[in-house]
Each structure stands twice: as C-alpha cells, then as structure tokens.
Amino acid sequence: MSTVTIIGGSVLGLGAAIALADKGHQVEILERSADPQPSTVDDAFTAKRPTVPQGVQSHAFASLGCNLLRDRAKDVHDELLASGCTEVQLADYTPPTLGKVEPRPEDKDLRMVIARRSTFELALRKRAQARPNIRFSAGRTVRGLVTENGKVTGVRLEGGYTHPSDIVIDATGRRSAAETWLTDAGLPAPTTQSESCKITYYTRFYKLTAAAPPGPINRGFGAGGLWDHYTAVLFLGDNKTFSISFGILPDDTALKGLRNEEAFTAAVRATPLLAGWVAPGNSEPISPVHAMGSLDNSLRLPQPVQGFFGIGDSVCTTNPSYGRGVSLGLQHAYLLADMLDEHPEVGPKQAQAYVELTERLLRPWWEEAIINDRGRAAMWEATVAGQPPQRPPAGVVNFGIAVAASTKDEEVWRRVANVMMMLKTPDTLYQDPEIKARIGKALAGGPPPQLPGASRADLVDVVAKAS
Numbered sequence: 429m430s431t432v433t434i435i436g437g438s439v440l441g442l443g444a445a446i447a448l449a450d451k452g453h454q455v456e457i458l459e460r461s462a463d464p465q466p467s468t469v470d471d472a473f474t475a476k477r478p479t480v481p482q483g484v485q486s487h488a489f490a491s492l493g494c495n496l497l498r499d500r501a502k503d504v505h506d507e508l509l510a511s512g513c514t515e516v517q518l519a520d521y522t523p524p525t526l527g528k529v530e531p532r533p534e535d536k537d538l539r540m541v542i543a544r545r546s547t548f549e550l551a552l553r554k555r556a557q558a559r560p561n562i563r564f565s566a567g568r569t570v571r572g573l574v575t576e577n578g579k580v581t582g583v584r585l586e587g588g589y590t591h592p593s594d595i596v597i598d599a600t601g602r603r604s605a606a607e608t609w610l611t612d613a614g615l616p617a618p619t620t621q622s623e624s625c626k627i628t629y630y631t632r633f634y635k636l637t638a639a640a641p642p643g644p645i646n647r648g649f650g651a652g653g654l655w656d657h658y659t660a661v662l663f664l665g666d667n668k669t670f671s672i673s674f675g676i677l678p679d680d681t682a683l684k685g686l687r688n689e690e691a692f693t694a695a696v697r698a699t700p701l702l703a704g705w706v707a708p709g710n711s712e713p714i715s716p717v718h719a720m721g722s723l724d725n726s727l728r729l730p731q732p733v734q735g736f737f738g739i740g741d742s743v744c745t746t747n748p749s750y751g752r753g754v755s756l757g758l759q760h761a762y763l764l765a766d767m768l769d770e771h772p773e774v775g776p777k778q779a780q781a782y783v784e785l786t787e788r789l790l791r792p793w794w795e796e797a798i799i800n801d802r803g804r805a806a807m808w809e810a811t812v813a814g815q816p817p818q819r820p821p822a823g824v825v826n827f828g829i830a831v832a833a834s835t836k837d838e839e840v841w842r843r844v845a846n847v848m849m850m851l852k853t854p855d856t857l858y859q860d861p862e863i864k865a866r867i868g869k870a871l872a873g874g875p876p877p878q879l880p881g882a883s884r885a886d887l888v889d890v891v892a893k894a895s
C-alpha cells in the first residue's frame with residue numbers, strides 16, 4: 429500500500445481520501461485554510477470559507493455520487509441521514525402529464541440525498557477523520573512538487589518544508605496551480621480547453637416555517653425552470669432549509685440588482701412557480717444573497733506523470749446548473765482508487781492508466797455541457813437583445829428539447845432522468861435512434877406549455893424597482 433498526499437481538503441479531497449483509505453492506503457490531506465473545522469451542521473453552514481466560494485451556493489447531489497457513497501462508503505451515507513438529510517426517489521416526481529408511471533426495479537437507483545453543500549461536506553469530513561489511516565492537516569499550503577528521476581515524490585510546502593509521498597493527488601479545485609507546479613518541475617502539464625458557461629448565479633438560503641411545501645416540487649430535489657432569459661431553481665436542503673438560485677447572463681446588466689436582497693425577493697415573487705416559498709409565514713431568509721460568476725466549462729486533460737494525479741474541479745468544471753461536479757469528482761476518485769489496485773507500482777503504466785480513465789470519464793460530460801450552454805446562452809442573448817429566440821435546426825436534440833419531450837413520453841423521461849442523474853452517459857440520450865424518434869414524435873404536435881416564469885419585461889421591472 430502507498431502513502432498518499434492529497435492537496436486540498438474540501439469536498440472532493442475528502443471524498444478521494446475516503447476512497448483511497450478504504451483501499452488500505454495511508455492518506456494525509458494538506459489543506460491550506462487554517463480556519464477551525466466546524467463540527468455541527470449550523471456551524472458548517474455559517475463558516476467563512478474564502479477559498480471555497482461555491483460552498484455558499486445551492487447544490488443538488490446527483491444519483492451517481494449518492495449511490496457511490498451508499499455502495500462504497502455507507503458510513504458517510506448514514507452520517508448524512510443522521511445529520512438531517514433526506515432521500516428522494518425521482519420516480520415519485522414524474523411529470524403529471526405522463527399520468528401513472530409504473531415503477532421499474534432500476535428506478536430505485538434514481539435517488540438523491542437532499543443536503544446543503546455545507547452539510548454534505550461536514551459528513552465527509554467527520555467520516556474521513558474517523559478513519560485511522562487519514563490525517564487532516566490544516567493550515568498547510570502546497571507551493572510545488574518534489575521530483576526524483578521524472579517521478580513526483582512529494583510536495584513543497586509554504587515555509588520551505590517538504591513532504592514526501594508515494595503518490596500526490598491534486599484536489600485544489602478550479603484555481604489549481606498544477607500546471608505551474610508541473611512545468612516548474614520539468615514535467616508535462618495538462619492541456620486545457622475552456623469556454624465560459626455564460627451564467628452568473630445569485631443564491632439565497634431560507635428556513636422553511638410552513639408545515640408543508642408551499643409550492644410544487646417538479647424536480648425531486650426541488651422546483652425550477654429555465655425560461656428564455658433566466659433560470660430560477662429551488663433546492664430543498666437538510667433540516668427544513670432550502671435555497672433559491674437565479675442564473676442570468678453575466679452581462680445582463682438589467683438584472684444585476686438581484687444581488688440586492690429586496691430585488692431578489694421581488695424576483696422570486698415574480699416567478700409564479702416559486703413565489704409561494706417566500707410568501708409571509710412560509711419561510712425566513714438565513715443568508716444574504718451570494719453571487720458567483722466567472723464560471724467555465726473547463727477540461728484539463730492530464731499528460732502521463734508518474735506519481736501525480738488530479739481529481740475534482742482541478743481537472744474538470746461544468747456549468748453548475750447540471751449539478752455534476754461532486755458526482756464526477758467522486759466517480760473519478762473511486763476509479764483512481766480501483767486503478768491503483770490494478771497498477772500498484774508508481775510508473776508509466778499507472779500514469780497512462782490514469783490519463784485514459786480521466787478522459788473516458790470526463791470528456792463526454794464536458795462536451796455535453798459546452799453544447800447545451802451554447803444553445804441556452806444564444807436563446808438568452810436573443811431575448812435580452814429583444815430578438816426572437818433562436819431555435820436549434822430541425823432534428824437536433826438538445827437538453828431543453830429532451831426535457832420538453834420527457835413530459836410526454838415515459839421512456840424519454842426515464843432516459844433524461846438517468847442522464848441528469850449521471851447513471852447513463854449523454855450519448856444514450858442524444859445518439860440513441862429510438863429515443864430520438866420518440867422525442868420527435870412526442871413534440872410533433874408542438875412543445876408542451878411552459879412552466880410559469882416571469883417575462884423579460886416583468887422581471888427587469890421588479891428588479892429595477894426593488895434595487
């Protein structure tokens with residue numbers, strides 16, 4: 429078994445630590461933040477985490493990641509449920525237009541754990557720290573790599589210390605400095621491909637005070653819709669919390685006022701699907717509005733490097749709307765842990781196996797995110813410019829079209845749900861001739877009615893008046 433150093437102790441550094449420790453490796457996590465680690469759900473929610481700005485944004489956890497924890501780290505799954513998280517089955521939330529849908533045995537895997545990001549990460553950290561072969565060292569910033577004969581053999585820490593290790597894993601997130609570290613060490617750096625998601629998020633958290641959900645739940649994990657100039661989604665959380673996130677174009681100046689709390693509330697009220705959740709007596713805000721932009725679909729494809737592997741956002745980021753980051757990172761971590769069983773020796777075979785599994789896993793999701801974001805951004809840009817919305821050419825299936833068809837055809841619904849939950853790959857939705865034919869047939873009579881959202885004029889007006 430190897431000694432493993434994981435750089436970065438956030439959600440996926442912790443996930444990777446658990447995956448590797450459970451294979452018998454001796455793991456040390458080096459986390460640059462020296463802030464005290466919260467021990468309760470409430471403290472985790474309010475903890476300041478300047479190095480993890482997305483920690484205060486809405487998160488939904490796709491079935492892929494939830495099932496991995498259920499099947500391979502059951503104690504984490506149990507910890508989540510003991511912390512006030514709940515589970516939902518997506519088959520309980522089929523579109524009403526489908527009528528009664530007979531459940532199938534495989535539907536049981538279409539499930540999600542409902543948790544705030546802070547609660548999810550707390551459960552991972554508690555269970556990581558309970559493992560005798562994981563050490564969590566806070567306040568330790570990595571500045572570079574130590575190498576010997578072309579192999580990475582450790583890390584260089586701030587203050588001039590070095591830390592030897594058989595294997596080094598980069599889990600430092602989307603601002604990873606791995607490219608510089610590798611180049612400085614004379615090793616091949618990843619090839620980076622990146623494109624803006626063209627979306628900025630505004631998120632606020634609430635405590636539910638109503639006895640029952642004050643609005644419809646159309647997505648299992650919450651409720652929401654995508655309209656011709658914005659998206660608004662409600663995410664259920666643990667312990668009677670929920671959050672609402674708006675997504676708009678980064679240069680949509682008319683809606684920038686969403687950062688203002690009054691304007692945010694006015695925009696929720698103007699979105700009929702969500703309005704009831706913020707009606708007096710139904711909820712209380714428990715956070716300010718958090719904005720987050722500069723989001724990219726980025727893929728940093730690694731070159732073979734002996735003893736050094738990246739996981740999580742350090743390798744791939746996709747538009748948060750798709751809710752894939754945590755599941756992809758957990759899957760990557762478990763694939764890496766399994767690969768190390770097959771190739772235990774640090775060397776070229778191990779390095780090459782990592783490169784191959786990384787591209788095989790990540791590329792399809794990254795490519796799908798790019799294509800869908802281009803289509804969605806073009807639609808929003810046209811509306812904001814006062815032009816008619818752009819439609820994809822006839823016969824082209826994109827995510828919006830597939831979702832529309834899923835309200836009319838049970839097989840399409842099941843496939844869309846499986847791809848959204850990452851239990852099937854995107855090609856099974858966009859390339860399967862039978863599914864494509866079903867989508868064409870389902871939409872032959874025209875698209876289904878839109879969910880109730882706010883028109884461009886109304887949303888701009890309420891935000892301007894309340895800002």
Ligand SMILES: Cc1cc2nc3c(=O)[nH]c(=O)nc-3n(C[C@H](O)[C@H](O)[C@H](O)COP(=O)(O)OP(=O)(O)OC[C@H]3O[C@@H](n4cnc5c(N)ncnc54)[C@H](O)[C@@H]3O)c2cc1C
Pocket residue numbers: 435436437438439440441458459460461479480482485486487488489490568569570571599600601602629720723739740741742748749750751752753754755757
């Ligand atoms: C707005 C938004 C919403 C999202 N919603 C979802 C969602 O609904 N579902 C989902 O699955 N995913 C979602 N994601 C993606 C998800 O948040 C990320 O995939 C996930 O946070 C990545 O985790 P990570 O551990 O790779 O990196 P991070 O969480 O960014 O953590 C990196 C860690 O590395 C540490 N670090 C950095 N540099 C060093 C260093 N030199 N030395 C030591 N430590 C270092 C940092 O302090 C930090 O703790 C969302 C992302 C955004 C931006």
